[in-house]
Amino acid sequence: MSTPNLPDPALSGPNAPEETATFAELLSEFEQQHRKPASQGQSLIGTVVQVSDESVYFDIGRKMEGVIRAEDLRDASGAVVTLKRGDKLPVSISGFNSEGYFTLSTTRVALPKDYSELEKAFAEKRNIAGTVLEQVKGGFRVEIGMRAFLPASRSGARDQAEMEKLVGQQIACKIIQLEVDKEDAVVDRRVVLEEEEALGKQRAFEALQEGAVVAGTVRGLTDFGAFVDLGGVDGLLHVTDLCWARVAKPSDVLSIGQSVEVKILKIGRDSKKISLGMKQLVPDPWSLVAEKYTVGVRMHGRVVRLADFGAFVELEPGIDGMIHVSELSWSKKIRKPSDVLKIGETVEAQILGVNVGERRIALGLKQALGDPWEDAAKRYPVGSVVEGPITSLANFGAFVALGDGIEGMIHIGDISAEKRLQHPKEMLTSGQTVRAQVLEVDKQKRRVRLGMKQLEPTSADEYIAEHKVGETVTGRVVDAGPKSMKVELGEGVFGLCRMPEKAAGRAPAAEESASDISSLTAMLAARWKSGVGAGVQASSSGARAGQVRSFRIQALDAAQKRIDLESVD
Numbered sequence: 001m002s003t004p005n006l007p008d009p010a011l012s013g014p015n016a017p018e019e020t021a022t023f024a025e026l027l028s029e030f031e032q033q034h035r036k037p038a039s040q041g042q043s044l045i046g047t048v049v050q051v052s053d054e055s056v057y058f059d060i061g062r063k064m065e066g067v068i069r070a071e072d073l074r075d076a077s078g079a080v081v082t083l084k085r086g087d088k089l090p091v092s093i094s095g096f097n098s099e100g101y102f103t104l105s106t107t108r109v110a111l112p113k114d115y116s117e118l119e120k121a122f123a124e125k126r127n128i129a130g131t132v133l134e135q136v137k138g139g140f141r142v143e144i145g146m147r148a149f150l151p152a153s154r155s156g157a158r159d160q161a162e163m164e165k166l167v168g169q170q171i172a173c174k175i176i177q178l179e180v181d182k183e184d185a186v187v188d189r190r191v192v193l194e195e196e197e198a199l200g201k202q203r204a205f206e207a208l209q210e211g212a213v214v215a216g217t218v219r220g221l222t223d224f225g226a227f228v229d230l231g232g233v234d235g236l237l238h239v240t241d242l243c244w245a246r247v248a249k250p251s252d253v254l255s256i257g258q259s260v261e262v263k264i265l266k267i268g269r270d271s272k273k274i275s276l277g278m279k280q281l282v283p284d285p286w287s288l289v290a291e292k293y294t295v296g297v298r299m300h301g302r303v304v305r306l307a308d309f310g311a312f313v314e315l316e317p318g319i320d321g322m323i324h325v326s327e328l329s330w331s332k333k334i335r336k337p338s339d340v341l342k343i344g345e346t347v348e349a350q351i352l353g354v355n356v357g358e359r360r361i362a363l364g365l366k367q368a369l370g371d372p373w374e375d376a377a378k379r380y381p382v383g384s385v386v387e388g389p390i391t392s393l394a395n396f397g398a399f400v401a402l403g404d405g406i407e408g409m410i411h412i413g414d415i416s417a418e419k420r421l422q423h424p425k426e427m428l429t430s431g432q433t434v435r436a437q438v439l440e441v442d443k444q445k446r447r448v449r450l451g452m453k454q455l456e457p458t459s460a461d462e463y464i465a466e467h468k469v470g471e472t473v474t475g476r477v478v479d480a481g482p483k484s485m486k487v488e489l490g491e492g493v494f495g496l497c498r499m500p501e502k503a504a505g506r507a508p509a510a511e512e513s514a515s516d517i518s519s520l521t522a523m524l525a526a527r528w529k530s531g532v533g534a535g536v537q538a539s540s541s542g543a544r545a546g547q548v549r550s551f552r553i554q555a556l557d558a559a560q561k562r563i564d565l566e567s568v569d
Contacts, residue, residue: 046091046104048083056083058091058104066091066102072169073106092170095131105129105170115180118145122175127192131170135163142173148185156190197232204232205272210264213281218258226250228262228276235274237262243279244318246304285318290356293319298368303345311337313349313363321361323349328365330372330405340365372404377441380408380448383559385455387435390428398424400434400450407448410436414451417458459492460561469553472568477547485543487551487565495563497551543567 046058046066056073058066068091073081083089091104121128130144140150140163150173157163177186208214208230216228216235225238237260242253254260266275293299293315301313301321310324328334328341341347353362380386380402388400388408397411412421421427428434436450467473475487475495484498543549555564 044091044093046089048085048087048089051083051085057101058089060091060093060102060104062102064100064102066093066104067097068104068106071165092129095168095170103168115146118175118178118185119180122178125174127172127174128187129170130173130187132166132168135167140166142171142187144173144175144185144187146183146185148175148187150187150189154188154190156193201232204230205267205274208233208264208267208274210267212264213261214264215259215261216276218254218256218260221250221254221256223249226254228260230274233274235262235264235276237276237278241265241275241277241279244282244285246314246320279318285316286356286359289319289354289361293351293354293361295351295353298348298350299363300346300348301363303341303343303347306337306341306343308336311341313347315361319361321349321351321363323363323365327352327363327367330366330369366405372406373443373446376406376443376448380406380438380441382438382441384438385435386438386450387433390430390432390434393424393428393430395423398428398434400436402448408436408438408450409447410434410450410452414439414449414453417453417456458561459490460494460563461558463490463493464556464558464561464563467553467556469556471553472550473553473565474548474550475565477543477545477549480543480545480547487549489563493563495551495553495565497565497567499567543569 044060044066046060048056049059049065050057052070054070055067056070058068060066073083089106091106093102093104095103097103118128120126128144130142130148130150132150133141133143133147135141136149139152140155142148142150152163154176155163155166157166171189172192173187173189174191175185176188176191177184179185214230216230218226219229219234220227223239225236226242227234228237237250237254239247239250242250247253260278261281262276262278263280264274265277265280266273268274299315299321301315303311304314304320305312308325310322311328312320312322314320323337323341325334325337328337334340347365348368349363349365350367351361352364352367353360355361386400386402386408388402391399391401391407393399395412397409398415400408400410402408410424412424415421415424415427434452435455436452437454438448439451439454440447440449442448473489475489477485478488478494479486482499484496487495487497489495549567549569551565552568553563554566555562557563
């Protein structure tokens with residue numbers, strides 16, 4: 001810090017000449033010289049020599065240094081300017097403080113010297129310099145070459161604390177009312193600040209370039225994005241450009257006052273709109289999808305959204321796959337994804353397709369669970385009995401849930417053997433548990449055919465229950481063939497009798513003597529007597545349709561309702 005040139009102390013002793021002034025007088029004279037009004041308003045280039053938390057000291061080429069409060073060093077946008085030793089800054093002298101330093105200002109406008117300059121500045125609406133002397137009712141008293149009034153509403157101060165700090169400062173303002181003869185003037189500082197802010201914004205806007213990465217501060221949050229201050233200019237960071245992952249609302253990621261680094265995506269020079277992005281600063285996860293995700297692989301993910309047509313599953317931040325409603329379950333009864341899944345649930349799904357160009361990954365939930373139809377034939381063999389609830393009724397039959405997404409269908413004709421139904425609802429209701437027999441399993445058509453009437457007791461069931469193998473019974477031949485005959489054992493009960501090979505291979509004696517006319521006559525007479533005519537065929541054993549004979553039971557099969565017989569006649 002510079003030291004003022006003071007007189008030699010020897011000259012102020014008791015032997016000093018009378019004409020020599022005292023030390024106090026010389027110091028007072030020195031201070032007066034550097035406080036003279038001619039110094040005020042003078043524009044200088046100051047060099048920073050010392051920086052503290054509260055003040056910045058400048059070398060202004062005078063014997064005394066100048067000082068500016070750190071909080072007064074602001075740019076056009078209002079942001080505090082950070083300086084370091086050696087930096088240069090245009091300043092002007094605004095006064096002299098009690099510590100012996102020049103008070104400086106960054107306001108580089110002239111202080112009017114007389115009334116004619118005031119009138120000219122008023123007519124030209126030119127900025128002038130002024131010093132805030134004191135706070136009065138409704139505003140401030142300002143020295144502009146004459147005393148002027150600055151309304152509080154036009155001071156640019158936002159609260160009482162800022163108004164108090166304004167006292168003693170040199171400001172730039174405009175004269176908005178002037179009556180020289182009455183020595184009455186009104187000035188406006190706010191309009192100057194607004195002009196400087198607008199100019200600063202314009203310069204900041206013109207300095208921005210598309211593609212540049214800049215720092216900013218989050219100034220506001222909405223549902224659709226965040227407004228970021230880029231140094232006097234606001235840009236919009238849309239919610240879709242926050243990150244590659246799905247974001248419900250910006251407040252989930254950002255907070256007001258947060259410092260962020262963004263990329264300028266687009267600048268509307270005419271509209272003055274700036275589009276920003278944060279996700280563009282990191283690699284697009286879809287660039288690696290083709291390498292990481294292949295068809296057939298099973299992945300775990302979190303359900304993030306449900307729609308009528310399917311569910312969206314986040315496989316990693318920024319990568320979502322979609323499970324179509326048809327791929328949720330092997331059952332055909334899933335109407336909407338919310339019947340099976342809920343948001344936030346973790347699921348395992350199989351990749352069915354990958355389309356990097358359209359940024360789509362098709363997933364299947366049911367494939368990860370395994371196809372229940374692979375072993376359906378083993379689980380539900382033909383002839384086995386199953387049980388399950390009726391899921392729905394149709395004109396042609398009823399559907400029964402067998403488990404694991406497999407349904408069986410009971411045709412209307414297989415519901416009852418006792419009565420003819422017009423609709424299944426005559427005997428069945430939805431939700432009713434029924435027992436049925438498996439009649440057919442078709443893996444290709446993914447169909448299981450069931451029957452209920454097949455489980456109802458029949459005459460054959462009762463007959464088989466009442467008889468045993470080896471027992472001799474009587475029956476009527478209803479169909480006689482060369483190798484077997486069908487025998488009716490009771491009403492609706494039939495057995496099968498196979499002919500012995502020896503009997504089946506024996507030729508009638510009459511045919512051996514066909515050339516003997518007398519033998520042929522005797523044979524025809526015998527057939528007529530036994531009732532075997534031209535329209536009735538007899539077996540090689542002599543059995544004929546309608547004949548009642550005795551048989552021995554060889555085998556009884558209750559499941560197949562089959563009775564095997566052998567002739568004992």
